[in-house]
Amino acid sequence: MELPSNLQPNEASPEWMNRADNAWQLTAATLVGMQSIPGLVILYGSMVKKKWAVNSAFMALYAFAAVIICWVGWGYRMSFGEKLVFFLGKPGVALDADLLLGQAFLGMFPTATMVFFQLVFAAITVILIGGALLGRMNFGAWMLFVPLWLTFSYTIGAYSVWCPDGWLAKLGVIDFAGGYVIHLSSGVAGFTAAYWVGPRASGDRDSFPPNNMILMLGGAGLLWMGWSGFNGGAPAVASLDASLAVLNTHVCAATSLMTWLILDTIFFGKPRVFGAIQGMITGLVCITPAAGVVQGWAAMLMGVFSGSIPWYTMMVLHNKLKFLTQVDDTMSIFHSHAIAGSLGGILTGFFAMPKLCRLFYMVPDWEKYIGLAYALQEDRTSKGLRQMGIQLVGILFIVCLNIVMTSFICLLIRTLVPLRLAEDELQIGDDAVHGEEGYALWGDGEIFENSKNNSVFDMEEFVSVPSKSLDDV
Template sequence: MLFINYTSQSPTPLIPIRTTYELIRVQKIEVHAFSFSLHLIYQPNQLHNKDYRLILTSQEGKALSPRNLAMAGITNAYSEITPAVPLWLNKGDNAWQLTAATFVGLQSMPGLVILYASIVKKKWAVNSAFMALYAFAAVLICWVLVGYRMAFGDQLLPFWAKGAPSLGQKFLISRAKVPKSTHFRDDGSIETQTVEPFYPMASLVYFQFTFAAITLILLAGSVLGRMNIKAWMAFVPLWLLFSYTVGAFSLWGGGFLYHWGVIDYSGGYVIHLSSGIAGFTAAYWVGPRLKSDRERFPPNNVLLMLCGAGMLWMGWSGFNGGAPYAANIVAPIAVLNTNICAATSLLVWTSLDVVFFGKPSVIGAVQGMMTGLVCITPGAGLVQSWAAILMGMLSGSIPWVSMMVLHKKSALLQKVDDTLGVFHTHAVAGLLGGLLTGLLAEPALCKLMLPVGNSRGAFYGGSGGMQFLKQLVAAMFVIAWNIVSTTIILLAIRVFIPLRMPEEQLIIGDDAVHGEEAYALWGDGEKYDPTRHGWNTSAYGEEMAPSPYINGARGVTINL
């Protein structure tokens, strides 16, 4: 703590003269004859940044000497040393944001690539992995060409921003900024300053890209095993630009839901509700898998599936930990709550499997983990940890009921072939998390993060009831927009490209679609040939016969 006198650049001082305030970091030091003039950066309300020119004095009003400054912990660590270290750059925030972005990127590449390749039937392993791989690359190019600024740029409509490239040097090395995030009170005065993190725009562009990419890859889980790969290649950029950017700007980029006070901390609505609803809609229009695939679709590698799921879980620390745009006190709360909710949800889902089916399911445990991660996302840094446990209990049970009970009783859910159940694990869990945030968002934590003052969950009284209503209305908007936009995009693509693979490709799988197979089980790259590799032939003169004891195994009779 330092006692400071200051001269404000603002006409209305926001802190009293000679007050005690926490020093966040030194921006610049200027040595004068009898005092030290510093540019300091502090954070009123722990988030919204203001720059002031401060004259640093001792508690007795005397100018501090260099020795006093050293004792106060002031160094040149954040002063401008080279052109690559501007005055506004916070190296810690920048390092964390790039780390968080890398965590989220690893969730997709290779996390979901591995998960998809191993959780599907063997004949669809290559195709499923490639759909994720292609989406990751295509989203990045579309994002920097026009997508980022459609989601976080200058306003075009209340729910959409003006698209423009994010490729120029001047733009990327400037200080990060979300231009429409300034929040005004009803009387026109500023309640919350523009979001301006202490790192370059390039860091923010890349961080938000990883969110956009994983949304498309999650959506892909609904149409695995039958969507025409050419149709998917056309769908990815169109859905990114005409569906994802609308939700991102509306809730994060300064759109109408952002300024109305809707809470979506890190993507419960923008990412998970959107991908779940859009995936379900896409599954309806693409059509189902083959009847044989719907009836029997076992994972081809359960252990590899767990590896992909583990990367997804650990990567979520960057997913929710990076949302505050700073290495501040909100980030570790979000990371802790994320893991608490995921663990609780996994245990609840597994317990329900044991109670009702008599044995724990590894796939069920992964689904429970996923619903917990999704559910906590809209409120990870805004709820207390006991609330994270409660959210985990509900996310491990309500989506379980929707998948195991309601799905079997609903004609619509039975008709639509959602390959990996993305509707249940993301749409249901994302909606649940958003509504629970409207109930459990803690007022003190909301003050650290949200643009609208006095935000709180309904559990805490006051305006909390209205907050729950806002969460519900926002969910309806996201659901409606994704149904309409996804439908229009797919119907437009269908005019030129069939959405579903032809029957001969559906029967064969990867070899017909890509000319490649995931596993060379019959020699060094040799493909399966029933005339040489069938059960009744052997290179060693062995007669192969089906085993009467183990389904799918083979007995061996050797002719001596």
């Protein structure tokens, strides 16, 4: 029996391509992209002081655009291409139709789809780093930091953990959708960069209220819902495992949010919006390395841990350790991504279910992936301990990589341009840096009059023209 004409393979839809998988992968990639723009653009722009709204949102927008160019220029093939060394691929352009229209190294869809899917992951990682630097980094330094960090740090982590030829991938580390490559990397890199850039102005650090709480919740909501693509797209197939990953993602996030709110209410007397957003993020981060390889009850337990341990490190331990208080991490990226990402990696090593690992990896040696909890049940304790050890090795590698490379990049950049804005720019904010302000409404036209960099029109000339009366019309 022949297939219907619309399902028959043709030149534009070859036999090796699964249309459903391709459609889901493109959808998942778009959801992840929307986490950055508009998600993090809105979240950053509304979560900071009014005077930093434009700068913070624009840092995210610029990073997204810059990563696209770097990714197709050399980043993709350094991360997933032909091996150069055991931790890195050979740089090369990913723009040729012969490459992009061929089958991806993983999945039954074109390489173009894989390039796009991995691109949005790379972009959100750099944008997350920016969260630690809001309110004081020189934008020129940020423009240099983004391509340098993507090239010399992200590609190494991605190749090592996710590329089939990567040394950690061969060792058997489990990182379902980026707990290590994205969240642990961005948390450590953001904290390290914050150390080198220096703190915000003292007034900003003492008081840094959000300029729009409702928009902040809207940005957080885009981030949460976009995580369906973040974790659901990791299997590179519209499969049972993708469905489980999506459900586990939301179960863990909701549990973590509730746990954080309960702790805030008990110890501070009020359920805080900031706490809800932080608990949501730590839950999403924690489940990411495990989303499709743990059962639902394990995802809920992970939510309890991700809502309590990062809460403790952020709300209690942070104030007790002098080094943590000295580094000005604006959005607490270290706690919400580095701590939660490490926690997720360790818990993955404990809760990973062999059957689900088989569904995800679909490789002959799938039995090497086993969480310690199941290893104890099956009398394979040594295998479970080995998996825990591999997870810890992965954490150590990503931490060391990002401390070293981020420090090197920041030291290199500061020989060219200042890492931190000048003191007078720190006091003024957006208008000093960009010549624009986020909330210059009609009644605040004097803001535009004082700006030397208005690229739209000369507001001073505009306001000097008298309004026409009805008789003149």
